[in-house]
Amino acid sequence: MARGKIQIKRIENQTNRQVTYSKRRNGLFKKAHELTVLCDARVSIIMFSSSNKLHEFISPNTTTKEIIDLYQTVSDVDVWSAHYERMQETKRKLLETNRKLGLRLSECLDELDIQELRSLEEEMENTFKLVRERKIETTKKKNKSQQDIQKNLIHELELRAEDPHYGLVDNGGDYDSVLGYQIEGSRAYALRYHQNQHHHYPNHALHAPSASDIITFHLLE
Amino acid sequence: MARGKIQIKRIENQTNRQVTYSKRRNGLFKKAHELTVLCDARVSIIMFSSSNKLHEFISPNTTTKEIIDLYQTVSDVDVWSAHYERMQETKRKLLETNRKLGLRLSECLDELDIQELRSLEEEMENTFKLVRERKIETTKKKNKSQQDIQKNLIHELELRAEDPHYGLVDNGGDYDSVLGYQIEGSRAYALRYHQNQHHHYPNHALHAPSASDIITFHLLE
DNA sequence: CCGCCTATCTATAACAA
DNA sequence: TTTGTTATAGATAGGCG
Numbered sequence: 219m220a221r222g223k224i225q226i227k228r229i230e231n232q233t234n235r236q237v238t239y240s241k242r243r244n245g246l247f248k249k250a251h252e253l254t255v256l257c258d259a260r261v262s263i264i265m266f267s268s269s270n271k272l273h274e275f276i277s278p279n280t281t282t283k284e285i286i287d288l289y290q291t292v293s294d295v296d297v298w299s300a301h302y303e304r305m306q307e308t309k310r311k312l313l314e315t316n317r318k319l320g321l322r323l324s325e326c327l328d329e330l331d332i333q334e335l336r337s338l339e340e341e342m343e344n345t346f347k348l349v350r351e352r353k354i355e356t357t358k359k360k361n362k363s364q365q366d367i368q369k370n371l372i373h374e375l376e377l378r379a380e381d382p383h384y385g386l387v388d389n390g391g392d393y394d395s396v397l398g399y400q401i402e403g404s405r406a407y408a409l410r411y412h413q414n415q416h417h418h419y420p421n422h423a424l425h426a427p428s429a430s431d432i433i434t435f436h437l438l439e
Numbered sequence: 440m441a442r443g444k445i446q447i448k449r450i451e452n453q454t455n456r457q458v459t460y461s462k463r464r465n466g467l468f469k470k471a472h473e474l475t476v477l478c479d480a481r482v483s484i485i486m487f488s489s490s491n492k493l494h495e496f497i498s499p500n501t502t503t504k505e506i507i508d509l510y511q512t513v514s515d516v517d518v519w520s521a522h523y524e525r526m527q528e529t530k531r532k533l534l535e536t537n538r539k540l541g542l543r544l545s546e547c548l549d550e551l552d553i554q555e556l557r558s559l560e561e562e563m564e565n566t567f568k569l570v571r572e573r574k575i576e577t578t579k580k581k582n583k584s585q586q587d588i589q590k591n592l593i594h595e596l597e598l599r600a601e602d603p604h605y606g607l608v609d610n611g612g613d614y615d616s617v618l619g620y621q622i623e624g625s626r627a628y629a630l631r632y633h634q635n636q637h638h639h640y641p642n643h644a645l646h647a648p649s650a651s652d653i654i655t656f657h658l659l660e
Numbered sequence: 661c662c663g664c665c666t667a668t669c670t671a672t673a674a675c676a677a
Numbered sequence: 678t679t680t681g682t683t684a685t686a687g688a689t690a691g692g693c694g
Contacts, residue, residue, distance in 0.1 A: 226472075226473050227477070239474070245470065256450050265480055265483070268478060274514075288493075292487075292491075
């Protein structure tokens with residue numbers, strides 16, 4: 219009889235431990251077998267005794283290798299989904315934080331000093347000018363090859379958007395929006411700052427964004 | 440109560456089977472845990488339900504991979520090779536994708552028609568103007584609360600940047616850079632387009648980016 | 661899904677042969 | 678060592694929330 223509640227603690231007596239191992243192993247395998255049959259599941263049990271003896275159980279009509287192969291395939295997916303869950307959770311927290319903060323675009327931009335702002339502004343203008351000029355120059359010079367390349371590019375982007383794995387990256391877009399804010403105007407802009415990872419700021423936590431940080435503009439619909 | 444001797448026979452009722460699976464799985468794992476502690480053994484249980492959901496048990500201070508590796512050694516079954524091949528194949532595809540994406544900025548921008556370009560340009564200017572005006576108005580009106588909020592925001596961003604899990608997202612930065620291009624000028628810009636996910640384009644594959652797409656500007660150092 | 665409950669059934673620790 | 682016995686703790690089906 220079980221004399222008193224069994225302490226789940228290593229059995230120190232070598233013989234008793236060996237006997238218990240054998241009996242409980244059989245019990246475990248029996249349970250596993252019942253489970254396979256009752257619930258139509260596939261089970262693999264691999265165990266090594268303290269003396270490194272191998273014992274294994276495998277459900278009928280299956281092989282251990284099959285189970286392990288499947289495990290490898292599926293566990294990767296699980297890793298991804300766990301990762302995805304963590305991202306979603308953090309995203310949720312960020313959204314909540316932002317909601318509480320009710321932070322507006324202007325409050326971010328206020329951290330830019332006026333000179334940096336003008337500098338950034340000017341560079342944006344230059345970019346547009348340059349692009350506009352390039353466009354005019356090459357208006358009809360686009361050759362078929364370029365258009366094909368473009369189509370390929372768009373196609374690749376779509377693949378990324380559709381591939382669940384790339385979804386994690388593309389949902390980065392959702393992350394971007396986490397820190398995005400609407401402002402007045404016919405259209406909404408979202409703006410956020412990244413610390414420029416090429417930089418090392420000794421006083422990282424207190425560093426105010428500057429024009430040398432990476433700045434992301436999202437022109438939203 | 441166990442109504443009569445349990446027949447070790449597949450439970451046909453879907454719901455009952457699922458419930459029993461869950462309960463017995465917990466029981467099995469508990470037994471396995473007791474066995475590992477009582478008898479100082481290492482146990483790995485891998486199981487798939489009839490709906491192919493994966494559940495696993497692994498004894499403390501062990502990993503499933505260790506057990507499988509050891510199993511492989513003892514039983515002489517090669518279980519990891521398929522996995523490695525799969526990883527390599529994925530890697531190869533990613534590299535190929537990146538190579539294809541090695542396009543230049545102009546080829547993207549050329550898809551914007553001149554009107555969209557001007558429209559975008561104008562909106563950027565409006566944003567800057569609005570921010571600049573607001574800045575002047577509120578120059579010294581920033582209160583401490585706002586600054587705290589700003590610090591919190593920056594802190595959140597840093598957490599994101601430092602969290603290894605977000606490495607995948609931040610490596611999205613690498614993905615972004617796949618579509619980023621340097622152009623002439625004192626500073627480099629990176630520009631990329633996202634399909635605006637709020638839109639549905641019937642002719643998706645051939646849709647040229649327009650100002651209504653989300654457009655991301657990275658002002659690089 | 662998860663937990664609680666209870667009547668039964670099962671597993672097993674300690675002991676015995 | 679193995680096998681059998683037995684008292685008791687544990688497991689669990691089905692019901693309910």
